[in-house]
Amino acid sequence: MDRAVTSANLMGAFAQQQVETQTAEFPVPHDDGQTRKASKKKRHALSERREKRRRAAQSVLQMRRNLGLETSQRPTPSNVKAPMGETPQEEADGRFELSAEHAEMIRVNLPVLLGHIKHIGDPRDPRKIKHSLTCLMLFGILHFVYQMTSRREANRKMTGAEFTDKLKTFFPEFDSVPHADTLARLLKRIDPAEIEGAHIALVNKLLKNKVFKSRILDGYLTIAIDGTQKTSGNRQWAEEQLQHTTDSGDKTSTRFSVYVVEANIVLPGLCLPLLSEFLTFDDGDPESHKQDCEIKAFRRMVARLKQAMPKRGIRLVLDGLYPNGPTMSLCDDTGWDFMIVLKDGSLPSMWEEFVGLRSLRASTCHNQSWRGREQRFEFVNNIVYSYDSPAKQIKVHIIVCFEREPFVNDSDEIDHRTSKHAWISSKPLTESNLHLRCNLCARGRWQIEESILDEKHRGYTYEHVYSYDWNAMKAFHYLMRLGHLLNTLALASQGIATFVDRLGIKGFFEILTSTVAAMTFDAYRDRLDERMVRKRQLRLVA
Known part of the structure; x- marks a missing residue:
């Protein structure tokens, strides 16, 4: 009996000790009203901030309407329940x-x-x-x-x-x-190449049947060209892979990669895969220790495009890698139109001439609104660009677009976002054609980047080679x-x-x-x- 009582006392003491330990580790807050007041104050502050942001957004919307700017929203998928049916x-x-x-x-x-x-x-x-x-x-x-x-x-x-x-x-x-x-x-x-030949045959058939007639602008088929890496690793499984060796102190490492230049047809609301040009080790110049590069692959791509569509009027839209004399002359000799991104640090002599002519008021300005933005275009035509030697010249045209767009910043205040875009055009610019050439064509170049992202991350496993045989890898691609x-x-x-x-x-x-x-x-x-x-x-x- 005494032993049972002692055991019960010990168990009671142990339980009390556990409660005290848990209370010490996880103290129960004293509800003296301060916690509830702080929580209520925090909720009130969040509510005020939401209301302030809502009023600012309404002000931005009204500002856009007063300026005559578009207020269309980006479409999103429906969020309804049971989209395929309730039963x-x-x-x-x-x-x-x-x-x-x-x-x-x-x-x-x-x-x-x-x-x-x-x-x-x-x-x-x-x-x-x-x-x-x-x-x-x-x-x-x-x-x-x-x-x-x-x-x-x-x-x-x-x-x-x-x-x-x-x-x-x-x-x-x-x-x-x-x-x-x-x-x-x-x-x-x-x-x-036989597989890609079938691809080209289908595209030409669709163009012949005028499936894209309402989307082709100004009679030219707009094609965007961009390069991307397909795969990279530290194991060489094909002789055609590019090699990149890096030295870090006393350690040297070599990676072997597959790089592809892609060409897509870009139309309003539609981006269609067209051609792929692989960079290979054999197309480089081993004697001068130079490998194949995107510019060389671009030249091969132009030749293949010309062969695939010999009678088709083509407009190329290219990124900031391509504004150079040989590339522009190649497009000009081929008889193609082009719009090429011109970055701030690229082609200094061309920028100097543009700025000089603008200061002499030789440039033409045009203001408009597009997709909720105020746009100001400044362009100068007939700029002669010399490259390699004075004997090699090409006449081009430069246009710069300054944009201003109202938005609500992180402080819930109305602010304005500004941006600048510049392009080199193969054709003279006028107030009547700059919207088509810049907004509808040149800015459509982003679609090829989005298309490549789709192929890499949204179902097409672009970066998966499917076979470690170069021929089969290209065929799967x-x-x-x-x-x-x-x-x-x-x-x-x-x-x-x-x-x-x-x-x-x-x-x-x-x-x-x-x-x-x-x-x-x-x-x-x-x-x-x-x-x-x-x-x-x-x-x-x-």
């Missing part, structure tokens, strides 16, 4: 319409592509062929259309029962779904660009644009891939058969 049947119907419409818009462009691809020579042993070359190449295109991030993922998802059934239904060219490694082995042995082109055209079509507005691009592809991979279409077989036999045309949204 299971409505959601199933919506998923079917989405995936079937997307497949139809892809199929619209396949006859031109497959008609070119079927003429590619098949290097395989005819006795061992299980999948036709057309089937394999179509599998490679759809690999990127459905945004598979690797060959393993393609094997895991695209060979499933439901996915295979839909591929055979959507695309009758499939006799069976191949293994991704079979495609990789084929791409090692064919000429990758061209298939990726072709898949991106098909998806861009499909998403801009009238039938799919409504789904994109409702779901956003990321949400659209999440719904698409999950539907094709898992949902059965047995209940929609009749409707699907009707869709697959009717002829469709690609009609883009206005």
